[in-house]
Amino acid sequence: MIGEAFAIVAQPNVLLTVFLAGCFGMFVGAIPGLTASMATALLVPITFFMDPVPAIASIVAATGMAIFAGDIAGTLMRMPGTPASAAYVEDAHRLSQAGRANEALGACLFFSAIGGILGTLVLSFAAPQLAEIALAFSSFEYFWLVMLGLSSAVFVSAGSPVLGLVSLFIGLTASLVGQDNPSGAARYTFGSIELLAGIQFIPAMIGLFAVSEIMRSYTKRSVDAKIPPVRGPIFRPQFALLRRYPKQTLRGASVGTLIGALPGAGADIAAWVSYAISKKFSRQPEKFGTGHVEGLVEAGSSNNGAVSGAWIPALVFGIPGDTITAIVIGVMFVKGLNPGPMVFIQQPEMIYAIFMVFILANLMMLPIGWVAIHAAGRLLSAPQRILMPLILVFCMVGAFAINNSPAGIIIMLAFGVAGFLMEENDIPLAPAILGLVLGPMIEKHFITSMIKADGNLLAFFERPIAAGLGAATLLLWAIPLIRMLARRRKASVPAEES
Amino acid sequence: MNPYNRTAAAFGLALMLGGTALAQDFPSRPMTMVVPWGAGGGTDAVARILATVMQQDLGQPVNVVNRTGGSGVVGHSAIATAEPDGLTIGLATVEITMMHWQGLTDLTYEDYDIIALVNQDPAGIMVSSNSDYDSIEALNEAIKTEPAGTFSASGTAQGGIWHVALAGWMVAQGLDAGQVKWVPSDGAASGITDMVAGGVDIVTASLPEGQTMIEAGRIVPLATMGTERHPAYPDVPTLKEATGADWTLAAWRGVFAPKGLPDDVKQRLAEAVEKAFNSAEYQEFMANRGLGAIYLPADEAQEFVARSDASFGEVLKAAGLVK
Numbered sequence: 148m149i150g151e152a153f154a155i156v157a158q159p160n161v162l163l164t165v166f167l168a169g170c171f172g173m174f175v176g177a178i179p180g181l182t183a184s185m186a187t188a189l190l191v192p193i194t195f196f197m198d199p200v201p202a203i204a205s206i207v208a209a210t211g212m213a214i215f216a217g218d219i220a221g222t223l224m225r226m227p228g229t230p231a232s233a234a235y236v237e238d239a240h241r242l243s244q245a246g247r248a249n250e251a252l253g254a255c256l257f258f259s260a261i262g263g264i265l266g267t268l269v270l271s272f273a274a275p276q277l278a279e280i281a282l283a284f285s286s287f288e289y290f291w292l293v294m295l296g297l298s299s300a301v302f303v304s305a306g307s308p309v310l311g312l313v314s315l316f317i318g319l320t321a322s323l324v325g326q327d328n329p330s331g332a333a334r335y336t337f338g339s340i341e342l343l344a345g346i347q348f349i350p351a352m353i354g355l356f357a358v359s360e361i362m363r364s365y366t367k368r369s370v371d372a373k374i375p376p377v378r379g380p381i382f383r384p385q386f387a388l389l390r391r392y393p394k395q396t397l398r399g400a401s402v403g404t405l406i407g408a409l410p411g412a413g414a415d416i417a418a419w420v421s422y423a424i425s426k427k428f429s430r431q432p433e434k435f436g437t438g439h440v441e442g443l444v445e446a447g448s449s450n451n452g453a454v455s456g457a458w459i460p461a462l463v464f465g466i467p468g469d470t471i472t473a474i475v476i477g478v479m480f481v482k483g484l485n486p487g488p489m490v491f492i493q494q495p496e497m498i499y500a501i502f503m504v505f506i507l508a509n510l511m512m513l514p515i516g517w518v519a520i521h522a523a524g525r526l527l528s529a530p531q532r533i534l535m536p537l538i539l540v541f542c543m544v545g546a547f548a549i550n551n552s553p554a555g556i557i558i559m560l561a562f563g564v565a566g567f568l569m570e571e572n573d574i575p576l577a578p579a580i581l582g583l584v585l586g587p588m589i590e591k592h593f594i595t596s597m598i599k600a601d602g603n604l605l606a607f608f609e610r611p612i613a614a615g616l617g618a619a620t621l622l623l624w625a626i627p628l629i630r631m632l633a634r635r636r637k638a639s640v641p642a643e644e645s
Numbered sequence: 646m647n648p649y650n651r652t653a654a655a656f657g658l659a660l661m662l663g664g665t666a667l668a669q670d671f672p673s674r675p676m677t678m679v680v681p682w683g684a685g686g687g688t689d690a691v692a693r694i695l696a697t698v699m700q701q702d703l704g705q706p707v708n709v710v711n712r713t714g715g716s717g718v719v720g721h722s723a724i725a726t727a728e729p730d731g732l733t734i735g736l737a738t739v740e741i742t743m744m745h746w747q748g749l750t751d752l753t754y755e756d757y758d759i760i761a762l763v764n765q766d767p768a769g770i771m772v773s774s775n776s777d778y779d780s781i782e783a784l785n786e787a788i789k790t791e792p793a794g795t796f797s798a799s800g801t802a803q804g805g806i807w808h809v810a811l812a813g814w815m816v817a818q819g820l821d822a823g824q825v826k827w828v829p830s831d832g833a834a835s836g837i838t839d840m841v842a843g844g845v846d847i848v849t850a851s852l853p854e855g856q857t858m859i860e861a862g863r864i865v866p867l868a869t870m871g872t873e874r875h876p877a878y879p880d881v882p883t884l885k886e887a888t889g890a891d892w893t894l895a896a897w898r899g900v901f902a903p904k905g906l907p908d909d910v911k912q913r914l915a916e917a918v919e920k921a922f923n924s925a926e927y928q929e930f931m932a933n934r935g936l937g938a939i940y941l942p943a944d945e946a947q948e949f950v951a952r953s954d955a956s957f958g959e960v961l962k963a964a965g966l967v968k
Contacts, residue, residue, distance in 0.1 A: 598797075599845070
């Protein structure tokens with residue numbers, strides 16, 4: 148069976164597809180303003196003309212590379228490509244400013260590949276069992292999971308948690324635009340049909356990070372300033388990092404795969420939760436957010452673990468975990484390869500071939516990524532007065548293409564100004580984007596749960612997993628309060644004695 | 646070549662050539678098919694298959710463009726407000742006959758020239774395999790005798806097509822539309838997962854949407870709300886034959902164009918759609934995915950859509966969903 152699967156994968160056309168799709172994904176992802184979702188959407192029409200395995204291989208390879216490539220612009224210019232990579236963009240960017248771009252980008256690349264491969268191994272051996280866990284999650288469990296993700300964002304954001312909270316609420320407020328849940332009535336849309344769809348997070352993210360960075364480059368630095376080129380070895384420092392942080396790598400990949408396996412939770416929550424775990428258990432938590440590589444290692448492997456994990460419910464039960472798996476499930480149906488438990492029994496060689504493609508794509512990411520880092524490093528070191536207008540053009544293309552609508556460009560520009568003002572006031576940007584992505588999700592799971600429970604709030608603790616996740620979230624909020632009280636008591640005791 | 650580039654190219658060409666296309670050489674430029682739902686979903690797949698086959702016949706590329714959001718309002722209004730030259734068409738869905746009742750938009754099916762309907766999927770009734778009920782008769786009896794709100798169902802948003810399916814089923818036997826509580830979900834897939842996780846009791850989505858979970862033995866199909874049994878599930882009775890409740894409902898998809906197409910352009914499009922519908926590619930895809938390949942030409946489609954619009958109006962009123 149493995150042999151048959153190998154024969155399917157080891158075709159020149161499959162290998163060539165993976166390579167070309169990988170280069171395409173790397174190219175799209177590396178351009179600030181163009182995103183992994185865009186790379187996938189662009190590939191779908193082409194996959195209609197391919198055989199099933201190359202079709203899926205091309206999407207897997209392109210998205211995996213595009214997600215990593217988003218880290219290049221994130222590290223060098225602080226313009227992350229996905230909400231997931233926003234979790235560690237601050238650390239990566241500070242490292243590159245300190246002349247350690249090679250180390251930061253190498254870590255993104257190397258630990259992405261490790262996370263992806265570990266996730267795939269879990270997928271190959273335990274997909275059906277893990278899918279069972281996913282099936283135990285109802286709206287109550289999801290509500291707490293999303294709460295945990297949002298809480299992590301507040302507590303890990305660089306600087307004060309209060310400003311993190313402010314940023315999160317800016318994102319959550321923006322996520323209210325669209326349709327009321329559950330009635331579907333228009334909410335804060337001011338009569339605009341385009342806004343009925345809500346504020347799309349990709350134009351908003353491009354605006355918050357890239358456009359605000361462009362604005363900043365015109366106000367702060369001299370326009371002839373350059374981004375420092377990438378110098379030094381990319382992979383050599385990673386082996387030392389792997390030796391120093393083996394636990395973090397494994398923990399990141401496992402947490403990522405687990406969260407990724409829950410349909411709808413995905414890489415975004417995984418990266419943030421992993422970054423928070425990493426900070427919580429680190430020996431040097433104070434260094435997080437200042438250019439420390441530890442969080443990068445853990446969140447980076449978690450991110451890609453989650454991308455692999457999302458395939459678990461998709462392949463076992465045909466349940467899409469994110470937009471990318473939704474697109475691939477569509478492609479699989481078109482190809483007559485219906486996902487579901489039967490495909491594991493009837494066409495196991497196909498499933499193993501898909502797993503091999505995952506591993507192949509992750510391995511191929513290393514050399515293509517190496518080339519991309521060097522090429523991008525050189526391109527982006529062009530004078531900023533040439534670079535910035537070009538990036539703005541790509542940002543507009545990327546924002547428009549998400550829904551083929553000029554509304555995307557307006558959203559991008561509005562968030563660009565907002566991002567600039569937030570930065571000027573030391574409000575971190577990353578929690579806002581997470582709030583925007585998770586806002587509709589938390590509203591949905593809350594409303595659904597309340598309808599089910601007839602408004603009984605205690606129902607949020609009645610199911611065992613929900614109770615556990617709920618307790619963890621409440622604890623996360625309670626610990627700083629308890630510490631504060633303890634500190635106050637300690638401070639007041641000597642005062643009474645004197 | 647990506648959709649954006651192609652759209653841009655088409656747009657640029659349109660500017661250069663100006664004016665509307667003459668019918669005898671229709672289509673003279675690449676066409677756009679608007680899909681009001683996301684890439685990778687059922688509507689998207691149907692549109693892409695149709696477009697692929699149609700472009701061979703029409704001799705011009707037919708580009709599928711996803712215009713999502715606002716419960717389908719965004720995409721449906723993009724179809725209605727396009728230039729009526731036949732170069733922009735769209736795959737409209739059953740929601741166009743429901744949204745205006747719910748106050749989401751002023752658009753109705755009358756704002757379009759309907760080219761043809763290409764698909765119909767009847768609603769179904771599915772329960773988890775852990776459910777206490779293994780037949781539609783037993784479930785229906787329990788719903789009638791237990792107090793309102795004992796059972797809950799899911800499968801789409803509040804006021805979505807499968808919610809109307811549930812409400813119509815209740816109203817047809819003289820029960821209150823809210824006898825079974827509706828728990829909104831993003832779509833059939835998340836409704837079904839929630840049911841398996843123990844969150845709700847019933848899902849009223851179409852049976853093909855539950856295909857993988859039925860095969861996995863996690864959910865059991867109890868009935869279809871079609872006029873006859875579903876070919877893929879010949880053992881599953883229709884609601885009417887099992888319970889006597891006179892209620893059928895099917896979601897449909899159709900090729901719609903903005904109102905005011907020239908007659909010859911409309912004729913040419915209808916030919917292309919019918920040819921694509923009868924193609925082996927389309928039929929094979931629909932059968933494989935369990936989707937109902939049912940063709941209604943323009944006049945019959947017009948009548949069918951008008952009828953379903955009126956009947957949705959009644960049920961939505963009964964369910965208190967009309968605004």
